[in-house]
Amino acid sequence: MSAASDVWVIAEHAGGRPRKITYELLGLAKTLAGPMKVHAVAAGRGIAALADDLAAHGAHVVHVAESPLLEPYTTDAHAQVVGSLLAGAAPGLVLVGSTAAGRDLAPRLAARLDAGIVTDCASVAVEDERVVATRPVMTRKAIARVAYGDGMRIAVVLPNIYPPAPAEAGRSAEVRTVPVGLDPGSIRTRVIEVSAIKRETVPLTEADIIVSGGRGLRGPENFALLDKLAGILGAAVGSSRPPVDSGWVPHDYEIGQTGKTVNPQLYIACGISGAPQHLAGMSGSRCIVAINKDPQAPIFGIATYGVVGDVFEILPLLTEEVRKLKGAATDGGRTAPSDPGSAGRDGAGRTAGG
Amino acid sequence: MNIVVCVKHVPDTEVPIRIRADGRGIEESGLNFVLNFYDEHGVEEALRIKERFGGTVTLVTAGPARAVEALRTGLAMGADAAIHIQEPALASLDHIGTARVLAAAIKSVPCDLVLCGKLSTDDNAAIVGPALAEFLGLPQATAVTKLDLGDGNATAHREVEGAVEVLEVTLPAVITVERGINEARYPSLPGIMRAKRTPVTVRTLADLGITAPPPAHVELLGLTPPPKRQAGRRLEGEPAAVVHDLVRALREEAKVL
Ligand SMILES: Cc1cc2nc3c(=O)[nH]c(=O)nc-3n(C[C@H](O)[C@H](O)[C@H](O)COP(=O)(O)OP(=O)(O)OC[C@H]3O[C@@H](n4cnc5c(N)ncnc54)[C@H](O)[C@@H]3O)c2cc1C
Numbered sequence: 001m002s003a004a005s006d007v008w009v010i011a012e013h014a015g016g017r018p019r020k021i022t023y024e025l026l027g028l029a030k031t032l033a034g035p036m037k038v039h040a041v042a043a044g045r046g047i048a049a050l051a052d053d054l055a056a057h058g059a060h061v062v063h064v065a066e067s068p069l070l071e072p073y074t075t076d077a078h079a080q081v082v083g084s085l086l087a088g089a090a091p092g093l094v095l096v097g098s099t100a101a102g103r104d105l106a107p108r109l110a111a112r113l114d115a116g117i118v119t120d121c122a123s124v125a126v127e128d129e130r131v132v133a134t135r136p137v138m139t140r141k142a143i144a145r146v147a148y149g150d151g152m153r154i155a156v157v158l159p160n161i162y163p164p165a166p167a168e169a170g171r172s173a174e175v176r177t178v179p180v181g182l183d184p185g186s187i188r189t190r191v192i193e194v195s196a197i198k199r200e201t202v203p204l205t206e207a208d209i210i211v212s213g214g215r216g217l218r219g220p221e222n223f224a225l226l227d228k229l230a231g232i233l234g235a236a237v238g239s240s241r242p243p244v245d246s247g248w249v250p251h252d253y254e255i256g257q258t259g260k261t262v263n264p265q266l267y268i269a270c271g272i273s274g275a276p277q278h279l280a281g282m283s284g285s286r287c288i289v290a291i292n293k294d295p296q297a298p299i300f301g302i303a304t305y306g307v308v309g310d311v312f313e314i315l316p317l318l319t320e321e322v323r324k325l326k327g328a329a330t331d332g333g334r335t336a337p338s339d340p341g342s343a344g345r346d347g348a349g350r351t352a353g354g
Numbered sequence: 355m356n357i358v359v360c361v362k363h364v365p366d367t368e369v370p371i372r373i374r375a376d377g378r379g380i381e382e383s384g385l386n387f388v389l390n391f392y393d394e395h396g397v398e399e400a401l402r403i404k405e406r407f408g409g410t411v412t413l414v415t416a417g418p419a420r421a422v423e424a425l426r427t428g429l430a431m432g433a434d435a436a437i438h439i440q441e442p443a444l445a446s447l448d449h450i451g452t453a454r455v456l457a458a459a460i461k462s463v464p465c466d467l468v469l470c471g472k473l474s475t476d477d478n479a480a481i482v483g484p485a486l487a488e489f490l491g492l493p494q495a496t497a498v499t500k501l502d503l504g505d506g507n508a509t510a511h512r513e514v515e516g517a518v519e520v521l522e523v524t525l526p527a528v529i530t531v532e533r534g535i536n537e538a539r540y541p542s543l544p545g546i547m548r549a550k551r552t553p554v555t556v557r558t559l560a561d562l563g564i565t566a567p568p569p570a571h572v573e574l575l576g577l578t579p580p581p582k583r584q585a586g587r588r589l590e591g592e593p594a595a596v597v598h599d600l601v602r603a604l605r606e607e608a609k610v611l
Pocket of ligand 1: 281
């Protein structure tokens with residue numbers, strides 16, 4: 001990429017606010033754009049207020065596409081509107097979040113616009129005028145370095161890797177209205193229902209803290225122990241594969257090769273041995289705590305803190321200790337860091353912009 | 355219902371891999387290759403639809419000679435026919451190029467539904483399905499956990515952040531499947547015997563009317579082992595003391611609480 005190139009971000013929003021990943025992409029875009037501009041694309045219905053938020057977090061230009069046909073997200077509507085916009089502007093680099101909507105849209109756009117695309121990027125950087133991305137492959141047994149050629153480049157970036165761009169009060173952006181000439185007949189998917197997964201207070205892929213349970217938990221009832229700790233920590237609850245296969249928890253809990261890839265700040269693995277297929281989904285976590293009674297468990301080989309002990313003894317103690325800490329922190333006037341991306345997520349209000 | 359399922363032959367995830375000396379790939383010798391895990395669920399879903407509504411299941415792969423084994427596995431599960439796009443030029447394609455080639459092959463098979471795994475477990479890209487849908491001019495639904503066919507349309511459930519989305523999609527369509535969609539069957543003995551006798555149609559790019567392979571827009575510079583995670587600190591001893599230490603460490607050293 002020539003040093004003089006604008007960077008575009010496809011903004012996603014939920015409940016009328018940008019998702020956390022959007023702030024992360026804006027932060028990354030700012031670094032990559034250097035002296036050039038950061039553009040954000042917001043598509044949906046009733047989203048005019050988003051523009052201010054995107055501006056405050058670093059966008060210089062916000063392209064707003066408003067239409068009832070753009071919310072909720074559908075591939076056809078978004079591919080047409082965002083596709084035409086990108087085709088006209090021909091930016092060198094477009095950043096998209098690795099979310100359900102981002103992974104649905106980005107490859108379709110790449111095919112339509114004959115762009116280079118790299119998914120699951122763990123980093124995106126400009127090196128010697130080339131854009132280079134890294135991504136985990138082969139069940140995370142290797143990290144691939146991939147270089148883009150010339151032309152349009154699309155990077156689908158993993159959540160929770162880049163710090164969110166901070167808000168600067170009073171910062172404004174140029175707002176451009178994107179003409180939306182959608183023919184309803186060209187939209188071949190209809191969203192007939194969106195039902196919130198109630199137990200998911202924070203989606204696993206966005207969570208800063210995850211408390212995860214494995215076969216060592218012995219039964220579905222014991223996941224309540226995890227729920228309790230997670231509740232105090234504001235964490236999400238996940239699992240290895242056996243609890244899913246045994247029907248203790250739904251399949252969307254699963255973390256790993258055939259489950260989700262997560263990148264939290266803190267991952268607490270309870271009664272999980274640490275099979276390669278599980279590590280594939282969580283070994284990118286910044287800090288890993290393993291609680292396992294088997295001192296030989298492979299998870300200890302990668303754990304930042306390895307607690308050798310019985311999960312049924314350790315978990316209640318840990319929950320109590322964290323409760324005391326959180327209580328003390330609140331008494332001392334400290335408040336938990338707020339997470340704008342996960343606020344007001346009620347499922348029904350979900351929209352995937354861009 | 356005539357269904358096409360795209361499949362890929364990938365290294366078994368159980369086994370360790372060795373990165374090639376030039377860093378541009380992995381050593382294939384000694385590796386066990388299998389039908390991609392998600393594609394197995396794609397084949398299963400196609401077979402279930404065929405069992406209900408009749409029709410045919412055709413497998414398509416683009417890959418080296420060994421990839422015929424992925425087709426054989428799918429045929430042994432119960433698929434009817436298989437197309438193997440095979441030639442050296444495939445090695446230089448990126449995922450968008452692969453989707454283009456698969457689309458060209460699928461255009462010659464009249465079908466109502468195209469199924470793909472949501473990603474392949476070797477390169478994890480999740481690009482081919484949606485790109486294929488674009489090249490075929492079809493609607494798509496990705497990472498689908500439940501699929502019900504209706505008259506001229508299908509209902510697909512997909513998990514999105516914090517919610518389950520139910521979509522109605524016009525057929526024909528491209529659907530990529532998530533693991534929760536079904537339990538894949540094992541190939542039966544008669545199935546394995548039949549699979550050996552079923553002819554696999556081999557196609558070159560020229561056969562598909564592709565004169566010049568689509569140029570790649572991305573280039574693999576190299577593979578490296580993931581950064582080694584240091585085994586950190588062991589905390590052993592009296593549970594209450596251990597937990598006290600742990601919480602202090604999380605707060606003061608790791609600064610994550
Ligand atoms: C194709 C394929 C894909 C797969 N994908 C995934 C995937 O995405 N995610 C995944 O997780 N797995 C996946 N697996 C399965 C994987 O290989 C392992 O079987 C699985 O991760 C093991 O889960 P576990 O650690 O919970 O169970 P186990 O390996 O049985 O370990 C249980 C652990 O709990 C400990 N324990 C028991 N009781 C206690 C106690 N009271 N206190 C403390 N510790 C205790 C034991 O010491 C043991 O280490 C996949 C496998 C295949 C073949």
